[in-house]
Amino acid sequence: xxxxxxxxxxxxxxxxxxxxxxxxxxxxxxxxxTGLSVWVRESPSLxxxxxxxxxxxxxxxxxxxxxxxxxxxxxxxxxxxxxxxxERFFPVLWFGLWVNVVSGVLLLIAYPTKALTxxxxxxxxxxxxxxxxxxxxxxxxxxxxxxxxxxxxxxxSKMLAATSIxxxxxxxxxxxxxxxxxxxLMVNE
Amino acid sequence: MNLDLEPLRIWLHSTGISWIMTHTKWAxxxxxxxxxxxxxxxxxxxxxxxxxxxxxxxxxxPAALHRLIPWGIGGFxxxxxxxxxxxxxxxxxxxYNNAFRLKVVFLFLAGINVLVFYSAxxxxxxxxxxxxxxxxxxxxxxxxxxxxxxxxISCGRMLTFFRPLPGTHH
Numbered sequence: 001x002x003x004x005x006x007x008x009x010x011x012x013x014x015x016x017x018x019x020x021x022x023x024x025x026x027x028x029x030x031x032x033x034t035g036l037s038v039w040v041r042e043s044p045s046l047x048x049x050x051x052x053x054x055x056x057x058x059x060x061x062x063x064x065x066x067x068x069x070x071x072x073x074x075x076x077x078x079x080x081x082x083x084x085x086x087e088r089f090f091p092v093l094w095f096g097l098w099v100n101v102v103s104g105v106l107l108l109i110a111y112p113t114k115a116l117t118x119x120x121x122x123x124x125x126x127x128x129x130x131x132x133x134x135x136x137x138x139x140x141x142x143x144x145x146x147x148x149x150x151x152x153x154x155x156x157s158k159m160l161a162a163t164s165i166x167x168x169x170x171x172x173x174x175x176x177x178x179x180x181x182x183x184x185l186m187v188n189e
Numbered sequence: 190m191n192l193d194l195e196p197l198r199i200w201l202h203s204t205g206i207s208w209i210m211t212h213t214k215w216a217x218x219x220x221x222x223x224x225x226x227x228x229x230x231x232x233x234x235x236x237x238x239x240x241x242x243x244x245x246x247x248x249x250x251p252a253a254l255h256r257l258i259p260w261g262i263g264g265f266x267x268x269x270x271x272x273x274x275x276x277x278x279x280x281x282x283x284x285y286n287n288a289f290r291l292k293v294v295f296l297f298l299a300g301i302n303v304l305v306f307y308s309a310x311x312x313x314x315x316x317x318x319x320x321x322x323x324x325x326x327x328x329x330x331x332x333x334x335x336x337x338x339x340x341x342i343s344c345g346r347m348l349t350f351f352r353p354l355p356g357t358h359h
Contacts (some may be wrong), residue, residue: 058343073257088248
């Protein structure tokens, strides 16, 4: 009986199976033994892995939190709150985003195999990418609208806000599930 | 001070929630996910309000922005409930964990900070419109609030690195 093949392109007549995760193994092996990866992963210092995790959680609070706060306003919460001056809160979001890009890349460098061989990791990244696209649309369609704060928000804005909340909830859920769904911790395990 | 936590630990361990948290595959992961969503709601509303009190986005009316706070309180309630689930699930991992103890201290101080804000400063803040500067007392309380909530999150993330070894706390 043929073994079930995992890889791309799919096994078929005349196709050689290329096992994508296996193809990445030399890269994972190299990355996992770089000084930065070893330090973040194995240093007993609280300034290594634990501090990176803290930054990632606080950054999440400011990025997703501020975004959801704006979404709630678009959905009709705090209706008397003027939207135009809320744009000044966007730097808080960018701050959270950059904190999480840097801390996220450090976590990825520490455990590349664990993240990149887990489909849930790609779900998380897709949710974040889509949430940022929706945020861009909110800036363009809502905050750049000359009628902002003078007319009721169009239905479309509310759809964007609801989508944004769902995508951030998805990103948080996928992120949390990473700890439960990985199949390989490091390249040689 | 040597407070005997054993009766509390034994009671927590005997609850039905404790059994669900440790004998199902989904309960812990689901509670963690809700805990992170609650954190996000709290920081997104209370954090923005604190930043406005500190002078960011002055065009925003503090009173109007305050209408978002109930969602932050909702997030906090979710976190108290899910937090209790973790505590009941493996009480020895929290009661004898210094990161958890510091987290409780920060939560207690954050609670006092909230009481001081609503009893002494909110009267003067709720009448402020767009563009208004906030009193110094409000700025101090806002800064304290941000520091304490970031401290609470930090201690929460540190919990796993301060786990007591089984049997070392007696």
